[in-house]
Amino acid sequence: MNNQGFFITIEGPEGAGKTTVMSDVVAQLTAEGYDIVSTREPGGIRISEHIREVILNNTYTEMDGRTEALLYAAARRQHLVEKIAPALKDNKIVLCDRFIDASLAYQGYARGLGIDEVLSINEFAIGKLMPDLTLLFDLEPSIGLNRIAKHDDREKNRLDVESLAFHESVREGYQEVVKRYPHRIHVIDASKSQEQVTKNVLEVLRKSLQSRMK
Ligand SMILES: Nc1ncnc2c1ncn2[C@@H]1O[C@H](COP(=O)(O)OP(=O)(O)OP(=O)(O)O)[C@@H](O)[C@H]1O
Ligand SMILES: Cc1cn([C@H]2C[C@H](O)[C@@H](COP(=O)(O)O)O2)c(=O)[nH]c1=O
Numbered sequence: 708m709n710n711q712g713f714f715i716t717i718e719g720p721e722g723a724g725k726t727t728v729m730s731d732v733v734a735q736l737t738a739e740g741y742d743i744v745s746t747r748e749p750g751g752i753r754i755s756e757h758i759r760e761v762i763l764n765n766t767y768t769e770m771d772g773r774t775e776a777l778l779y780a781a782a783r784r785q786h787l788v789e790k791i792a793p794a795l796k797d798n799k800i801v802l803c804d805r806f807i808d809a810s811l812a813y814q815g816y817a818r819g820l821g822i823d824e825v826l827s828i829n830e831f832a833i834g835k836l837m838p839d840l841t842l843l844f845d846l847e848p849s850i851g852l853n854r855i856a857k858h859d860d861r862e863k864n865r866l867d868v869e870s871l872a873f874h875e876s877v878r879e880g881y882q883e884v885v886k887r888y889p890h891r892i893h894v895i896d897a898s899k900s901q902e903q904v905t906k907n908v909l910e911v912l913r914k915s916l917q918s919r920m921k
Contacts, residue, residue, distance in 0.1 A: 712795030713919055714836070715912065716806040719844030720877055721867055722851030723897040724904055725804050728844075731905045732912065733802060741916065744794040747804035748782065752789045755782035763864035770865070776814040776825050783807070784832040792836065800916070806838060808884050808892070813866070816880025817873055822887075837891070840915050842908060843881055844897035848874035851897075 717725045726747075733745045749759040761767070762778045783806070794801050807829050815825035849871060855861075885892045893911055897904055 711798050713800045713840070713916065714791065714795055714803070714838045715800065715915075716803045716808065716838040716841045717844065718805055718808045718812075718841055718881065718892075719895075719897060720846055720848045720851050720874055720881070722854040723844035723846045724854075724901060725844055727901060728905050728908055729802060729804055731901075732908050735905075735909060736800075736912065736916075741800055742798075743800045743802055744790070745802045745804075746786070746790055748786060748806055748809065749779055750782070751786045751791075751803070754789075755786045758782040758785075763866065765863060765865045765868055767865060772814065772818040772820055775818070776810060776820055776828060779810050779814065780828050780832040783810075783829065787833055787836060795836075803838075806841075807833065808841060808843070808881065808888075811884045812877050812880030816883055817876040822880075822883060839891070839919075840912075841888070841892045842911065843885060843892050843894045844904070845878070845881070845894050846897040848878055 717729055719725055729745060733743050737743055748755070749762055750756045758778055758781060762770075762775060762782070791801050791803065807826075810825050810829055811822050814820050815822035852867075852871070852874065855863075855867065885894065895904060895907055895911070899907070
């Protein structure tokens with residue numbers, strides 16, 4: 708555990724419901740009196756949001772895999788220095804939509820750069836600051852992609868438009884990451900209704916937050 712604060716990340720494939728559920732959960736926990744800083748990757752602060760625009764620009768089809776991994780790590784470094792670490796030092800609960808496990812699953816596994824290689828550039832970026840708890844929203848990638856296609860009018864980013872095989876490989880990548888960090892990562896069945904997923908997430912979070920306060 709980090710010395711101060713509590714660092715929670717939410718992970719999973721495209722359209723798994725992370726952003727939607729996170730906003731319900733933050734509203735509920737804030738109403739219960741928890742002091743939460745919610746943020747996302749890549750992004751969260753000015754410089755990292757700029758890097759996000761570069762990484763996810765769907766016209767940059769020539770981007771090399773290692774460049775992609777390094778850009779995510781650079782965005783993460785700045786985000787950690789400017790926002791995550793100060794909030795934790797201030798004893799806040801930080802809830803972040805994606806973090807290092809996304810790099811391990813997408814770049815390390817699905818892009819084929821190697822989980823160990825991507826972990827090592829991320830260790831340079833974040834030192835020892837790993838999440839205290841990670842919720843992995845697990846979902847058949849085709850369901851997530853359908854959700855996005857059906858409900859979202861957002862423009863598809865450079866990663867969204869990758870093949871179904873790539874997204875299936877991302878899911879396998881996350882399963883590999885769970886094998887490495889079984890105590891930190893809690894798997895959530897994201898195929899359930901939004902209400903049920905929110906309920907399950909709140910249950911896990913309340914339990915962790917309460918045991919941390921003991
Ligand atoms: N449990 C659910 N069942 C059905 N649809 C859902 C569920 N949760 C979210 N959705 C819908 O699926 C779409 C994608 O949800 P959301 O943006 O929260 O996913 P995400 O995991 O943040 O995706 P991404 O990582 O691609 O940004 C939204 O239109 C949302 O309303
Ligand atoms: C942090 C991180 C993210 N990604 C990918 C995952 C998604 O395709 C996009 C982010 O878009 P979202 O709508 O905010 O989920 O980036 C990645 O490949 N590696 C990472 O480290």
